Amino acid sequence: MKFYVIPEYMPITEKPYCCVPAVLQMIQERRGLKYTTQDEIGYQLGLIVPQDIAYLFTKIRTGKMPLGGWGTQVSQDEYSINNYFKRYKLPLNLTIYRVNDIENIPEFIIQMIQDDNDIIICYNSQHLFGDGDTEHVSLITDVDMEGELITIIDPAINAPKIRKTTLSKLLQVLKSHESSNLGGFWIIKKKTFYQ
Secondary structure: OOEEEOOOOOOOOOOOOOHHHHHHHHHHHHOOOOOOOHHHHHHHOOOEEOHHHHHHOOOOEEOOOOOOOOEOOOOOHHHOHHHHHHHOOOOEEEEEEOHHHOOOHHHHHHHHHHOOOEEEEEEOHHHHHOOOOOOEEEEEEEEEOOOOEEEEEOOOOOOOOEEEEEHHHHHHHHHHOOOOOOOEEEEEEEOOOOO
16 A cells, blocks of 8 residues: 555644644544634643734734744643643643654654554745745645655645645755754654553
8 A cells, every 4th residue: 555644634724823723723623622723722832923913813922032933832841732732631642753763754654644643744844845934833644655755734824735745855854953852743642541
């Protein structure tokens, strides 16, 4: 079998600096879990935006731009995605896998898809697609291992919702993003009762 497909996501476009909340909405929608607005999810994830766009949000933080740039602060424990899942009693768990820590990436991706996990990639969109943010997240939705094609759902504003790239190009971009502690594959699994 050459194609590996995750059940369909409903594409959602992010509000400014809300790629993580938008991706979480898509995951919760696919899994039949209720979700709230990007404003609320973003707030739980420490979202901070420039003062001049604060009017676009109902609940927001503004201030000095963090070292990591505008957006969520999920690398901080207080604003982590797993803490968001706990606060909202969502039966999900996130594990981040760095590219260099995975022995066989194609097998890893196939196994995650076969296990019905959600695969978020945290990457530099400018390096992968020539546009967007230097730290961005999207979802892998299917993989053609024979053609080495990866299909991605991108929540970015004014970007195509469905984008394709090669596995080798994606890995090159993810490896170059190793300077960030968030770069790589973010795997969302259904939480088991003993976790």
